[in-house]
Amino acid sequence: MNGGSPSSAADPDTQLMREFTAGNEEAFDRIVKNFEHRVYGTIYRYVGSRAAAEDCAQEVFLRLYRMKKTYKPTARLSTLIYRITTNLCLNFIRDERRRRMVSLDDRKNDGSIAIGALIRDERAEDVSAALEARERAEIVRRALGRILPRQRVALVLHRFEGLSYAGIADVMETNVAAVKSLLSRARASLAEALRADIEAGNL
Amino acid sequence: MYCEERDNLAAFLDGELEPGEAERLRRHIEGCAECREYLALLKRSYDALEYVEPVEVPEGLGTRVLAGARKRSRVPMFAAAAGLVAAALVFTWLSTKPGVGPAPVEDPQVAWAAGLTGEEQGVVENMDILEDYDILSDLDLLAQYDTLAGFEEFPEIEAI
Numbered sequence: 001m002n003g004g005s006p007s008s009a010a011d012p013d014t015q016l017m018r019e020f021t022a023g024n025e026e027a028f029d030r031i032v033k034n035f036e037h038r039v040y041g042t043i044y045r046y047v048g049s050r051a052a053a054e055d056c057a058q059e060v061f062l063r064l065y066r067m068k069k070t071y072k073p074t075a076r077l078s079t080l081i082y083r084i085t086t087n088l089c090l091n092f093i094r095d096e097r098r099r100r101m102v103s104l105d106d107r108k109n110d111g112s113i114a115i116g117a118l119i120r121d122e123r124a125e126d127v128s129a130a131l132e133a134r135e136r137a138e139i140v141r142r143a144l145g146r147i148l149p150r151q152r153v154a155l156v157l158h159r160f161e162g163l164s165y166a167g168i169a170d171v172m173e174t175n176v177a178a179v180k181s182l183l184s185r186a187r188a189s190l191a192e193a194l195r196a197d198i199e200a201g202n203l
Numbered sequence: 204m205y206c207e208e209r210d211n212l213a214a215f216l217d218g219e220l221e222p223g224e225a226e227r228l229r230r231h232i233e234g235c236a237e238c239r240e241y242l243a244l245l246k247r248s249y250d251a252l253e254y255v256e257p258v259e260v261p262e263g264l265g266t267r268v269l270a271g272a273r274k275r276s277r278v279p280m281f282a283a284a285a286g287l288v289a290a291a292l293v294f295t296w297l298s299t300k301p302g303v304g305p306a307p308v309e310d311p312q313v314a315w316a317a318g319l320t321g322e323e324q325g326v327v328e329n330m331d332i333l334e335d336y337d338i339l340s341d342l343d344l345l346a347q348y349d350t351l352a353g354f355e356e357f358p359e360i361e362a363i
């Protein structure tokens with residue numbers, strides 16, 4: 001971990017956040033513009049729902065905005081934003097689970113409800129025909145939804161946001177060895193979840 | 204049960220192993236059919252993630268984000284006073300409930316921003332966050348949480 005990396009000083013986005021905390025409101029508009037795609041994309045890949053992604057993205061920027069008076073440039077702004085985003089994603093799953101625990105007393109939940117609830121199970125019907133893109137997307141999203149929360153965070157940051165192991169370690173406030181382990185297990189779950197479809201030639 | 208090198212294969216594919224280690228593993232893979240097969244599966248399943256639809260940011264998201272952040276960050280005086288009382292209650296309550304709440308995050312700045320309730324001090328110092336915060340609505344859930352002992356929140360956290 002290198003929270004106070006020297007690179008944060010020269011980073012233009014970090015500089016924008018400094019300007020914002022110094023009273024330049026317009027700098028925050030530019031931060032939103034620069035990061036909305038990354039924030040929304042990360043949440044969408046993680047949670048699998050557009051509505052939830054919009055709500056969570058709003059929350060990420062609200063929380064960043066409220067750092068106006070407390071912000072300290074201890075890390076690059078992108079690291080900070082990914083950190084808020086992934087913590088909210090993890091909270092989202094935790095809250096979903098808890099809600100479900102309370103209402104359904106389902107103790108076997110694996111963290112995939114957010115996605116599971118949004119995906120219809122329509123596989124069996126259409127085995128011989130070539131799978132449509134939408135169906136392939138559903139298979140893959142369902143597999144992603146089965147990956148445990150922290151492993152899934154690491155996977156999304158790596159595969160979709162293009163972060164290195166070191167970058168993921170910064171965001172998740174852990175070390176590279178732990179990231180390697182998270183990703184290895186994430187990819188093992190993914191491989192097992194997709195094995196049958198790969199062997200059947202669906203993917 | 205399976206080849207012990209399997210756990211290194213993802214990092215090998217990602218080019219995240221030290222050069223010497225990568226070379227050693229490459230030679231192992233040449234001689235290990237099981238690893239070759241698993242490596243192929245890892246690669247194909249990772250490639251399959253391309254089938255996830257491309258993300259399209261909803262139109263007007265930035266505008267809504269900005270409007271929401273500015274609107275929701277304004278705290279009327281009476282709300283701030285109510286927040287102060289609520290924060291004091293929450294602080295007292297949390298202080299008497301060790302072990303309740305999510306795992307702590309190291310960076311207090313982020314712990315606060317992400318709404319992690321373990322940061323009692325942050326709660327008291329940042330009353331405005333209580334305006335719409337999970338923490339108040341979570342009180343009921345946290346109370347019920349006590350009855351859910353044995354529930355594993357993030358089992359994999361311990362494992363790393």
Ligand SMILES: [Zn+2]
Nearest residue numbers: 206208235238
């Ligand atoms: Zn092997």
